[in-house]
Amino acid sequence: MSADLGRGGSAPLEAAHPATAPREAGGLDAADLKRSGAAIELRGLTKAYGTSQAVRGVDLTIEPGEFMTFLGPSGSGKTTTLNMIAGFVPPTSGEILVDGRPLAATPPHRREMGMVFQGYALFPHLSVWDNIEFPLRQRKMPKARRRELVRAAVRTVQLEGFERRRPAQLSGGQQQRVAFARAIVYRPPVLLMDEPLGALDKKLREALQEEIREIHRKVGTTFLYVTHDQEEALSLSDRIAVYDDGRIVQVGTAEELYERPRSLFVAQFLGESTLLRGVVHPDDPRRLHAGAHGIPLSGSHGVRGDAVVVIRPEQLRLTAGGPAPGRAGVPVTVRDETYLGHSRKLTVELPGGHTGLVREGPGTASGLRVGDSGYATWDPAAAAVVPDL
Amino acid sequence: MSRRIPLKIFGALVALWLVAPTLVVIPLSFTGQRSLAFPPERWSLRWYEAFFDDRRWVADLLNSLQIAALVGVLATVAGTAASYALTRGRFRGRGVAGALLIAPMLVPTVVFGVGVYALFLELRLVGTFTGFLVAHTVLALPFVIIPVSSVLSRFDTTLERAAAICGASRARAFFRVTLPVIAPGLLSGFMFAFVTSFDEVVVSLFISSPYLETLPVRMYSSIQRDVDPTIAAAATLIICFTSALIAVALLAQSRRRRVS
Ligand SMILES: Nc1ncnc2c1ncn2[C@@H]1O[C@H](COP(=O)(O)OP(=O)(O)OP(=O)(O)O)[C@@H](O)[C@H]1O
Ligand SMILES: [Mg+2]
Numbered sequence: 001m002s003a004d005l006g007r008g009g010s011a012p013l014e015a016a017h018p019a020t021a022p023r024e025a026g027g028l029d030a031a032d033l034k035r036s037g038a039a040i041e042l043r044g045l046t047k048a049y050g051t052s053q054a055v056r057g058v059d060l061t062i063e064p065g066e067f068m069t070f071l072g073p074s075g076s077g078k079t080t081t082l083n084m085i086a087g088f089v090p091p092t093s094g095e096i097l098v099d100g101r102p103l104a105a106t107p108p109h110r111r112e113m114g115m116v117f118q119g120y121a122l123f124p125h126l127s128v129w130d131n132i133e134f135p136l137r138q139r140k141m142p143k144a145r146r147r148e149l150v151r152a153a154v155r156t157v158q159l160e161g162f163e164r165r166r167p168a169q170l171s172g173g174q175q176q177r178v179a180f181a182r183a184i185v186y187r188p189p190v191l192l193m194d195e196p197l198g199a200l201d202k203k204l205r206e207a208l209q210e211e212i213r214e215i216h217r218k219v220g221t222t223f224l225y226v227t228h229d230q231e232e233a234l235s236l237s238d239r240i241a242v243y244d245d246g247r248i249v250q251v252g253t254a255e256e257l258y259e260r261p262r263s264l265f266v267a268q269f270l271g272e273s274t275l276l277r278g279v280v281h282p283d284d285p286r287r288l289h290a291g292a293h294g295i296p297l298s299g300s301h302g303v304r305g306d307a308v309v310v311i312r313p314e315q316l317r318l319t320a321g322g323p324a325p326g327r328a329g330v331p332v333t334v335r336d337e338t339y340l341g342h343s344r345k346l347t348v349e350l351p352g353g354h355t356g357l358v359r360e361g362p363g364t365a366s367g368l369r370v371g372d373s374g375y376a377t378w379d380p381a382a383a384a385v386v387p388d389l
Numbered sequence: 390m391s392r393r394i395p396l397k398i399f400g401a402l403v404a405l406w407l408v409a410p411t412l413v414v415i416p417l418s419f420t421g422q423r424s425l426a427f428p429p430e431r432w433s434l435r436w437y438e439a440f441f442d443d444r445r446w447v448a449d450l451l452n453s454l455q456i457a458a459l460v461g462v463l464a465t466v467a468g469t470a471a472s473y474a475l476t477r478g479r480f481r482g483r484g485v486a487g488a489l490l491i492a493p494m495l496v497p498t499v500v501f502g503v504g505v506y507a508l509f510l511e512l513r514l515v516g517t518f519t520g521f522l523v524a525h526t527v528l529a530l531p532f533v534i535i536p537v538s539s540v541l542s543r544f545d546t547t548l549e550r551a552a553a554i555c556g557a558s559r560a561r562a563f564f565r566v567t568l569p570v571i572a573p574g575l576l577s578g579f580m581f582a583f584v585t586s587f588d589e590v591v592v593s594l595f596i597s598s599p600y601l602e603t604l605p606v607r608m609y610s611s612i613q614r615d616v617d618p619t620i621a622a623a624a625t626l627i628i629c630f631t632s633a634l635i636a637v638a639l640l641a642q643s644r645r646r647r648v649s
Contacts, residue, residue: 088550108553109562121551125569134565138556182555192554 037065037222038099038189040085045094047080054080056246057094063238064099064189067216067223071233072243073269078226081243082192085224087111098190109138114183114221116196120175122167122182129154129163132181139186153181156215173204180212184219194226209236230270234258242266258312264386267310274316274356274376276309276330277388288385291352296328298380306388313345313359315382318366320374329377332356334368348376411628418621425616436622446607446623453604454630456518457587460525464582465575467526468533473563475534476541487534494531498591501528506595516598524596525586532585533578540574541567573642580638584631 040062047055055077062068070078083089085096087108096103103111114135123131132153136146154160157177167175176196183191196212197205213236216223227233233240234254241251242265250257250266261267267275278290286299288309295309323329335355336347344365346358356376360366368374413427421431440446474480475487493501505524506515514520544567552562568575590605597606604627608620 086550086554088553107558108550109556109558111554112556113554115551115554117547117551119545119547121545121547123548123551123566123570125566125572134552134557135555138561182551186556 036187036189036220037063039064039097040190040222040224041095041097041100042081042085043095043097045081045084045096046092047077047084047089048092053246055084055091058246058248060241060248060251062222062224065220065222067213067225067236067238069225069227069233069237069240070243071227071230071240071269073228076243077246078228078243079194082194082224082226085190086113086115086192111190112188113190113192114186114188115192116176116179116183116194118195118198120167120179122175122178124167126166127163128159128165128167128170128178131167131178132185135182135186149185153185156184157181157211172200173208176200176208180215184215184221187219187221189221190224191221192224195228196225197232198227205232212236234270242269244269259382259384261310261384261386264308264310264389267308267384267386272313272357274311274313274350274358275354276311276350277354278307278309280304280307280385293330293351295330296380297385298383300381301385303385303387308386308388310384310386311356311378311382313357314361315378316356316358316376317364317378318346318348318358318360318368318374319377320366320368320372322375323377326379327377328380328383329375331373332376333373334370337370350376414621414624415628417618418625420618420621423618425618425621436618439617439619440622440626443619446604446619449602449604449607450623450626452518452521452601453587456521456525456603457583459522460529460586461579461583463522463526464529464533464585465579468530468578468582469537469575471530472534472537472541476538477546490534491531493528498528502592502595505592509596515596516601518601520596521586521593521601521603524592525589526582528589528592529582529585532581533575536574536577536581537571540571544571576638576641580634583634587631588627 040060042058042060045055045058046053058077058081060068070081072078080089084091085103087103087106091104098111123134126134129150132150133146136149141149154163157180159174159177159181162170162174167178170178176199179196183193193212197208200208209232212223212225216236225233225236237254239251239253240257241248242257243249244265250262252260257266257270261270264275267273276288276290276295278288278293278295280288280297280303282304285301285304286297288295288297288307297309317327318332318334319329330350332348332350334346335349338345342362344360346360346368348356348358350356358376366374416429417425417427418436419432419434420426420429421433421435422429471486471490475483475490509515509520509524514523548566548570549559549562552566553559557565588605589603590609593603593606594609597603602610604623608623611617611620
């Protein structure tokens with residue numbers, strides 16, 4: 001469904017942006033796309049409720065047109081941050097700047113943002129059409145223009161034929177699309193989404209993720225997306241800000257976060273890994289002391305003292321003999337294996353009784369079976385070193 | 390299905406018991422006799438004639454209708470504003486304010502009537518249209534505040550946030566989103582307020598004058614002077630007006646439900 005999404009809807013949508021040149025221009029060009037998203041900067045953003053701090057000093061710069069995702073466990077402050085950006089919740093301290101202008105004095109209805117709420121928040125007394133037209137009416141657009149824009153938005157979310165229905169007469173996925181159409185119909189420079197797919201089943205989520213990605217590509221709006229689903233974050237975002245307890249603990253692309261986590265929290269929150277605990281002595285940063293073993297490190301990390309080496313399952317190789325020159329390795333015993341079609345996931349026992357995870361593809365099969373002993377080896381440059389808690 | 394029949398019979402009996410005294414008035418109003426004897430032996434429309442021929446009965450009916458309609462509007466507007474403040478506001482004394490607004494429903498009406506009379510003497514409001522409006526609106530407020538507060542507290546406030554982020558100011562969000570969604574509560578509030586005023590006797594007796602009285606006041610005083618079936622006709626008219634009002638409201642509500 002996503003393939004012809006933007007094709008039908010994008011041109012009229014583009015024209016909806018207040019700053020857009022005459023409509024006859026038709027299609028999108030790169031300059032238009034650049035112009036349509038706004039830059040957002042958060043500076044020392046804090047929100048305290050009584051003595052408890054929901055958000056504790058968030059600093060973040062979001063590029064125009066970027067797809068930024070807030071990812072974090074429940075209660076970590078994602079919604080609060082989004083609500084401060086939308087203007088629903090006044091910050092205790094700190095600043096929000098959109099295209100360099102501070103927002104503090106601007107009420108929500110003047111912020112020119114679109115928002116998709118977790119429960120959709122469709123107006124129950126209005127039809128699909130009137131829901132989508134609502135933001136245009138607030139902007140006092142002429143009737144013909146409104147009709148054209150609503151029709152384009154309806155086409156974008158593929159709801160033709162449903163215009164006269166009430167929200168209560170739609171399925172969850174259809175309601176979600178209406179919420180989306182209402183948020184993008186006037187082509188806001190910033191689109192905020194708080195777990196927009198949270199209430200949907202997996203199949204529908206995946207279909208709509210595809211659509212959201214497609215629309216983002218077409219409209220060029222800056223997207224701010226909240227989720228606690230790491231797969232969703234990894235597949236949609238340009239960059240991800242990982243939240244923990246009111247703070248952003250790391251910002252980066254999906255790859256950076258996966259391959260170069262800077263804390264144990266990020267390493268464990270995003271994907272599976274094998275953890276090796278030990279100590280890094282200040283005068284020997286290229287070695288982790290873990291019991292009797294010395295584990296070579298790449299040395300480019302800044303961690304001293306208690307440290308953890310994080311190795312992703314696909315970076316580990318099993319061998320019968322010791323590690324090849326240049327590779328690190330620990331002796332292991334295979335405890336369990338799971339076939340995953342084209343790959344195999346093995347659970348191994350590390351020295352000290354800890355468990356590790358190895359993923360073997362067709363080219364990296366070791367032939368080791370459950371009960372066999374051998375070595376798990378890796379390239380020290382492909383492992384992340386983070387401080388232990 | 391068959392096991393439901395006893396339940397249905399029981400329900401019908403209860404309903405009959407509740408409305409029977411009211412329904413008895415209707416045949417009485419069509420009696421051909423000069424007394425309120427039940428059942429009537431002859432039938433006629435003469436008491437309706439008597440009602441509509443007497444300018445004072447008609448004037449009082451019109452007074453009651455006007456006052457009730459205006460009280461309905463005033464109490465609905467003021468009660469909705471008060472409910473909004475009570476459910477959304479975060480101010481000191483919110484609990485006290487809520488209790489005070491509900492108080493007219495709990496204070497014995499006679500006590501309220503004496504107080505209003507004393508106050509209105511001072512303010513020269515006895516026997517005035519304004520006086521009736523003020524007193525009845527105060528009495529009707531709780532009947533608006535209770536249903537409207539209940540729909541407001543169930544109202545999903547993210548709808549107002551959604552309206553705001555769509556570009557609607559607070560006022561526009563209220564009128565375009567909140568108000569239409571809570572409209573059923575307002576409608577029942579209006580109806581309760583209308584009926585509260587339309588059949589109010591006790592306080593009205595205190596504040597009426599020979600120049601301005603309402604239909605219930607006239608009925609009450611007429612039954613003390615002479616037992617005349619005209620009041621049965623008046624009572625039947627009151628039943629018709631209130632039933633029509635309730636029917637309209639129910640129809641509006643069921644149409645609403647069908648649409649959504
Ligand atoms: N109005 C409020 N009053 C008091 N505390 C609040 C309020 N709103 C949020 N909090 C607290 O602030 C913290 C952050 O809440 P927030 O809603 O931002 O979390 P979240 O990251 O969006 O979580 P989730 O993934 O569960 O939606 C929580 O501990 C929450 O209890
Ligand atoms: Mg949240």
